[in-house]
Amino acid sequence: MRVGLLGLGRIGLFHATTLSTLADELVVSDADRSRAEKVAERIGARVGDPFDADAVVIATPTSTHAELLIRACELRVPVFCEKPAAPGVAETLRVADAVARTGTVAHIGFQRRFDAGYAAARAALRDGELGTLHRVHMLTGDPCPPAPDYIPLSGGIYRDCHIHDFDILRWVTGREVDTVYAIGANRGEAFFAEAGDVDTSAALLTMDDGTLVTLQGSRYNGAGYDVRMELAGTRATWAVGLGDRTPLRSAEGFGPDGKPWPDFQARFEDAYVAEMSAFLAAARGERESPCTVADALAALHIAEAAELSRHEGRPVRLPEVTA
DSSP: EEEEEOSSHHHHHHHHHHHHOOSEEEEEEEESSHHHHHHHHHHEEESTTTSSSSSEOOOOOGHHHHHHHHHHHTTTEEEEEEESHHHHHHHHHHHHHHHHHHTOOOEEEOOOOOOHHHHHHHHHHHTTTOOOOEEEEEEEEOOSSOTTTHHHHHHHHHHHTTTHHHHHHHHHHHOEEEEEEEEEOOOOOOOHHHTTSSSSEEEEEEETTTTEEEEEEESSOOTTTTEEEEEEEEEEEEESOOOOTTOOOOTTTTTSSSOOSSHHHHHHHHHHHHHHHHHHHHHHSOOOOSHHHHHHHHHHHHHHHHHHHHHSOOOOOHHHHHH
């Protein structure tokens, strides 16, 4: 396969390295041509038109995603795009329409679906090992905040960060969110508040079957990168993300044996590779697209409900934002 890659920032560089081992030929492109040339030389790729390929991977800034996805659809080129498909609901619907109209394989990057722990928890829940699910707790903590100029363009912590939690919640439980009540606080740098965002988050979600879900987030989890999910049922309680590198220590002496995860890329390295392999298999027609634009839209709807709830200080039912 010849695979095209647009964007060679942090996640783009990671994908470039992965694709250099999975693709027969890799064509890279970046707004900074000199960067593209250096990367291409280092990994054995070439600089060129990434759409002149059997599949294309988009790792450019969020504001460019929708147009690039639609372009791939018009060309009938299978496309992988880092989340989100677009910054807002209207643009995401445009992308969904292009995918449906052209029948193009389109995969939106939610790498947690390809993490072994989440997959095991999903299987255990479906096999009845947990019994009837009563409650879920999720946590996403970044060790340090993003650059100040990123925050005004991010869409806010619920759209930018917790959208991964919302997607994995749907995928693991197989249920839909009914109601969201979200709050936030600013405990760090002023640039979060200046952008209308928060650096600390908490939410209570009610699923369509009555299961209660709690969610916490932070841009200042100084102990390390921490992403966990706990599922408590009538037979068992499972935790995802609790291991030797979890940045968590108990007062009773329990603590990680290894060096804490420094960032999302290190924590989900294996998942990113598995995700890209799954996309290429879908591009070859060997399987269905594993994470669709419809999935991305569903997660975005939950994030929109969370932001509306945070701003208005009230519970928000999903039909308010999906209508």
